[in-house]
Amino acid sequence: DAGITQSPRHKVTETGTPVTLRCHQTENHRYMYWYRQDPGHGLRLIHYSYGVKDTDKGEVSDGYSVSRSKTEDFLLTLESATSSQTSVYFCAIGNRGGQPQHFGDGTRLSIL
Amino acid sequence: GESVGLHLPTLSVQEGDNSIINCAYSNSASDYFIWYKQESGKGPQFIIDIRSNMDKRQGQRVTVLLNKTVKHLSLQIAATQPGDSAVYFCAENFPRGTGNQFYFGTGTSLTVIP
Numbered sequence: 001d002a003g004i005t006q007s008p009r010h011k012v013t014e015t016g017t018p019v020t021l022r023c024h025q026t027e028n029h030r031y032m033y034w035y036r037q038d039p040g041h042g043l044r045l046i047h048y049s050y051g052v053k054d055t056d057k058g059e060v061s062d063g064y065s066v067s068r069s070k071t072e073d074f075l076l077t078l079e080s081a082t083s084s085q086t087s088v089y090f091c092a093i094g095n096r097g098g099q100p101q102h103f104g105d106g107t108r109l110s111i112l
Numbered sequence: 113g114e115s116v117g118l119h120l121p122t123l124s125v126q127e128g129d130n131s132i133i134n135c136a137y138s139n140s141a142s143d144y145f146i147w148y149k150q151e152s153g154k155g156p157q158f159i160i161d162i163r164s165n166m167d168k169r170q171g172q173r174v175t176v177l178l179n180k181t182v183k184h185l186s187l188q189i190a191a192t193q194p195g196d197s198a199v200y201f202c203a204e205n206f207p208r209g210t211g212n213q214f215y216f217g218t219g220t221s222l223t224v225i226p
Contacts, residue, residue, distance in 0.1 A: 004155075040218065041218065042203075042215065042216030042217050042218050043156070043203075043216040044216075090155050090156070096212075097212055098212025098213060098214050099144065099205055099212060100214065101158055102158065103155030103156045103157070105153070105155045106153075106154070
């Protein structure tokens, strides 16, 4: 299995609180991605990174920010969580732009 | 990828039979496709990929067929085993300007009956 670790695996929080999810890789892949997975939808891209300090928005980026200060770490932050952000969040990595090859096991986030 | 409501299409097969899972993709200009397997509580796992200049690609017990005329992909699993029970979905790569956009289908739930 590709070395991708997401933390936490589960989190319950309240509306309006900030939340940070972490993705850590040991594969030295250039590209890292954050997706959300919801019933009735395919995986949707939130943000991605193409190098240290280089990030860009995906199709559902509103309400989310990211940071990548090291090759191996990619953080996703919800500045003020809303109930619509209740979802399962997946981190992915790859060596080709736009083509995620390996996924982490996800973070199940519930916002009450 | 296929667009469905809240309920995934389902496929039940007997252990040892062959499975065929279908996917309709969206963009005629998409040039690369991946099939993923997702087990409950896990992240998607890469199974096999195919480029648009190919019609067929084989892996270990799996074959992907691409029909560009009707924008259709299929995943064939030979001698299906209980461990193959999972959600399977396709993804297409759509070149856009200087980058790529990857679109994921919602998936098909495969249940293998022992």
